[in-house]
Amino acid sequence: MSRYYMGIDVGSVSTNIILMDENKDIHYKKYMRTLGKPIDMLKEGIGEMERDLKKVEIAGVGVTGSGRYLADIIVGADIVKNEITAHAVAGLNFIPEVKTIIEIGGQDSKIIILRDRIVVDFAMNTVCAAGTGSFLDRQAIRLGIDIDEFGSLALQSNNSVRIAGRCAVFAESDMIHKQQLGHNQSDIARGLCEALVRNYLNNVGKGKEILAPIMFQGGVAANVGIKAAFEEALGQKVYIPKDYDVMGAIGVAILAKEEVKKKGRSNFKGTSIHNVDYKVSGFECDGCSNVCEVVEIREDGRLLARYGDKCGKWSNSIDKDNIKLA
Amino acid sequence: MKDKVGIPRGMFYYDYYILWENFFNNLGVEIVLSPETNKDILDKGVHACVDEACLPVKVFHGHVDYLKDRVDYIFIPKFISVYRREYCCPKHLGLPDMVRHSMKGLPELIKPKVDLKKSNRDMKRAIIHTGKYFNKSAGAAIKAFNKAQNRFQRYMESIRQGAMPIHGIKYDEYNPSQILLLGHSYNIYDRYINMGIVDKLRANDAGVITVEMLDTHTMRKHTSGLSKRIFWTHGQRIVGGAFALMDEGLIDGIIYISSFGCGMDSVLMELTERRAKKLGIPFTILTIDEQTGEAGINTRIEAFLDMLKWRSKDEDNLPTHGEYIHSR
Structure with a gap:
């Protein structure tokens, strides 16, 4: 079984997933249209990857793109990086x-x-x-x-x-x-x-x-x-470059590899996440006149993350130790 | 019963509030300050204001809207000039009139004209004019102002020691990089419209310097080399402050916050960017408008800070960032 690093780029139009080995060679590549459903696409992509490759060992995961924080909540990333840095890293790897x-x-x-x-x-x-x-x-x-x-x-x-x-x-x-x-x-x-x-x-x-x-x-x-x-x-x-359409994902996989090397372990929740039920709901907080749109993500019914509030009233209200047990 | 004066938290509030607050307190007048900008204030402002105005002017209208039914007067000085041979932005010149014509049901506006273009004499007139609303003699008003002015000078002194305007909080912390946050005071210190950029930079271990922390003399010295004098006071401060900090090598990068469509900024950004390029100092512009999505601004800030770290280390040593929206 080979060890791979996974790079995920959740963009406004496309969601890309790649697998890279220790030598930075790309072994798997998936380019999907996000269609405004980033969580579903992520689950589907990872599910398909598992079906295609049967058994894989994921040594580390990096996420980028405008949906990077959401992707991090779902998969448990080792590094969350902006698109500029990710693209620069991938470009440097090519030329x-x-x-x-x-x-x-x-x-x-x-x-x-x-x-x-x-x-x-x-x-x-x-x-x-x-x-x-x-x-x-x-x-x-x-x-x-x-x-x-x-x-x-x-x-x-x-x-x-x-x-x-x-x-x-x-x-x-x-x-x-x-x-x-x-x-x-x-x-x-x-x-x-x-x-x-x-x-x-x-x-x-x-x-x-x-x-x-x-x-x-x-x-x-x-x-x-x-x-x-x-x-x-x-x-x-x-x-x-050959993989021009997934360069962000490649860049962040390279960064994930370095991060895991430094850290010695990965935060990845495992490929089984495609079986997990994620529910996203939102509400308007009426605590002040900012009326923030708070987003809630539930993993199999359990509250996983809350964000979107300016003051931290909701995002800080989650028991963080609880999340680590996931 | 005491008269209530409303002070909108916008535009020159970020420069002169401490002065105004002390002046009205000394006159024995109760102040009602509008709250920090929020969604409601922004929406009301956008609705009330003429469409082509810049974001901070729209926000100002929102603050006036908040105050209008809560106070007896609203204080909107007509700022023409605050320095010899210089002007304020035309939007300041016309601010009380813009508000007066765009909004209905306003209480009486106190709009003293402040025009120090030729001499400081006009200041006195503005002080006496304001005092009259509260039946104060010229002498009493000037005395109240002078006392407030002393307090204001002490406040300015603390800002020059590196405290953040408006609350005067000084952050003693070690930061590997120092960022100059550049732009008009009402864009830099209104944390709703700039989406909390100061906190975001701090959360990423970057120190924040603003030009308000420099003294006027230093700033003006550094703009004296320009082929044409900058005749906007805020422009002098922004360009002079940026030049001073760049020339003395005190900053690692510049983030310019500009409200969409600002005419003054189009000149000031170009002047500072040219100098930054020449000296090899990273420079980026963040344009703020009515949008509330933070993804774009976060990406730019993160990429900019990555770039600074990258430049100071080799590329195999990229640091991981903390996240804003949740914690692990």
Whole structure:
């Protein structure tokens, strides 16, 4: 039986689980759509993993993504890490001398600037989702193209159409206008790829010194049209790692390995958690005018965690020793 | 029966409350202070205020709304200038008028004009004007103010010793890294709208410095090299304070908290970021608006602190973080 480290990335659009061995080789990889049900997806993913691999020994677990705290409550993680650090660690593992990491996911996009294997600067998109995966998803639906074919369609174009990429709403009306003028699908697809890249470089990449080697990861890296648009805009080769879509999970698995080495044991609750019944409920606290939305998670009926309150009235009310017995 | 004066906990409250509190106490006037910003106050403020105003102005409206049925007067000074040849943000200039025109059913507003652009003489006029509401003679009002001013100076002194404004609490703790929390006082010290960033940084073993802890002279010295004088007083403080701390190597990183759409910040952020880049000091901007989801802000803070630790150690030695939402 082999020992693996599990990396879990619970993002807004996808939930990814990977298993990595001691040599940092990836043995199992699962990419699922979160569909707004992170707990169910986690359970399902771990359940399927157990079915696929029969017996596995999990030596350590790391969680990342915007749902990382929730994932930690469910699985019992050894390390909880933000996406920036996780992506940087994974990128460094792929190209040790990487200087720029472009990461475009479902609802956020990031740029990470590294020098001498150290993160020296980073940025994330602000409130706007233009220039992320959801933007492309939406426009592909508008064009009636399957998102998987979007990139190759864009590559067929010899003549791109200029589309405003500043705002998803404006891009859409601009695109409809271009369709009415009779431009073909592939030119519009290429125009959209270029719009997304332009938007990314002007917003997230604003003022950043983008030096080679440049890596491109995150779900959107599957789109060859975007890769080509980046290479054209930057005048540099852009490297896409083999496991581009689960890099966050890989990064946090690497961190979990180090953490377990330091700590000598793992907090992991075991793969049987997919059989456990988790119930999430919420209520509005009426203790003060903040009216916090408190979330409660119950594991087989027993209160596991409470959070969402600003003052700690509910989150601190749980008997912590009790949790350790789980 | 004593008259009750309401003081909204917003905008210049974070700079001058101690002065106002002592002044009104010395006049024998009862103060009603609105509570710390909460969801209800934010919602009411957003509802009452014009749409294009910035978040702190909206929050201010919410505080006025809280007070309006509880007091006889609401104190909203019209701050034009607090320093020679400098101005306050236009939003301060128009604050009492904005409130007056956006909200109905208000008690009488006490809105003395504070304009020290040319000289300090206007201060006296503002003090006497305020005193008249409570039938105080010019002499009595000025005496009350001078006494309050002395108390305020002592408070300012404790801030310069490293205490946190408004409560004046000093945290004696050892921190491996010192973060300069930069931005307008009403964004930095309102822990509801900035989602408790000071506590979050402390929970992650980072020390917090703010520019209020520096003296005016030091700050102004450091902005004197700029090609054009900054004519906003808060701008002088933010840029000068950041320059001073950067130049003297006293900080490890800067987090700039800016409310969405702040015109002043667009200039101040650029000036400080350029200097930070030149000196290789990590700099990040957190934009705050009406959103209440904390995930985005937590991720940025954690990543920023990781980066600082990473820079000071090698990458195989990444520390684990504590969590905010639950404990193991």
